[in-house]
Structure formats: structure tokens, C-alpha cells
Amino acid sequence: MDKNISFTLKIWRQRGPKEKGHFDTFQMKDIPGDTSFLEMMDILNEQLVDEGKEPIVFDHDCREGICGMCSMYINGHPHGPAKGVTTCQIYMRRFKDGDTITVEPWRSAGFPIIRDLMVDRSSYDKIMQAGGYISVNTGGVPDANAIPIPKKDADEAMDAAACIGCGACVAACKNGSAMLFVSAKVSQLALLPQGKIEAARRAKAMLAKMDELGFGNCTNTRACEAECPKNISISNIARLNREFIKAKLKD
């Protein structure tokens, strides 16, 4: 049984995108170690509501590492201190009694703050709409193995498809670049026969939209890879660059 811990929470509060923000400090007492980070936030919000105060706004949906909604920095790390997990998969046993835990929203021009810890990530949807799909009719689901695909390619495509669009790569990057996200979305299709045909055009269109939306350029710091909760590899960025060059040559 995990023991209970007491700690100080410093949480960013901001009423709207143009308002000035500030940290509010809360003392959390006797929180069981097997409480998830978001459950701990729920406990705090129940206390705030009981006291007639405004609860903290934060995004969440699946609470099992699938939807990518629970975007926040915990002690300066996107999705907190653990590797390869999302905020909703962190348990309070990771922290020590007496700790101070600082929680902030994603800070990036591409993700404006809506309120408190909630940011607008619709720019990712716009990048997807620019080309993150297959535009030909590929028909119904084919029989397994009807289209032979080398295992290595299938595995790499599956690894790239693990991207949940959470935005931690952008939040981790000093340039605010969305290259890891775009590269995962380009790779999951470019590696498979159905997606190969449009791969170069797709890369060019998605990168153009990324630039237009104000995301920065990649300078290979690898911060994105280090903080990605799905361990997406920057080798995908190399593939994205290759597809982009192919599109430029075709032009």
C-alpha cells in the first residue's frame, strides 16, 4: 500500500487568452500515493467548489494515455517527470512528502491558452487537414496479408501511429517546432503502400501549414523525443525531410 503524502501545489491560473496569468498555491494533505495526478486535481477542484471558489480548468478525456488531452507541464516537464507516459498515467507515489509541484499549461505560440491549464490545440487539426490522410478510395478492409508489407515497415508505421497528438513535442522544443508530430503523421502513411503515392505532396502540404500557423523550425535538439509520452523517434523527422526534398525536386 502506498503511503499518503502532503505537498505544495503551485498552479497557473489565467482567465483567458489575453488576461495576465499568475500562480495560485495550494496545500494538499494526506493524498494517497495510488491517486493518479488527475484524480489529485479532481480532489483539489472538489475542495475549491466546496469553498465556493472557481475550479481549475484542465483538459482530459480517456485518462489512460490514449487521447492526448491531459497536456500540462509538471515541474517543467511536459507530462511530468516520468518517461513514456502521459499526465493521466502519473501517480502521486512518484512525488515525495513535502515536495513543491509546479503545474503550467503548454507555453507555445501554436497553442494559445484558453483558460488555466487548457490550451487550444486546433492548430494540430489544421495541419492534419492540410494532408494527413489518403485521398484515394482504398476500398474496404482487405484480407490480412493481401498486401504484403515487410515486417520492419509495418512495425515502424505502427510505432509512428502511436502519436496521440498531445503537443508535448512542441512544448518541449525551444523553437516551438511541431516537426516530431508532423513526421509521425507523415511516416505512418509513407511507410505503407496505400500512403506512399502521396507521401511527398503530403509532407510538403503539412509542413507549409505548420509554418503558416507559427510553429518554429527543427534544430535537432532532440528535446521533443526526450519528452514524447509515446517515445516517437526523431528518425521520423529524417523521413519527413526526405519526403519534403522529393516534393521540392518534383516542383
Ligand code: SF4
Ligand atoms: S510526437 Fe509525441 S509528443 Fe508529439 S504530439 Fe505525438 S505523442 Fe505527443
Ligand code: FES
Ligand atoms: S487524458 Fe487521455 S491521454 Fe491523458
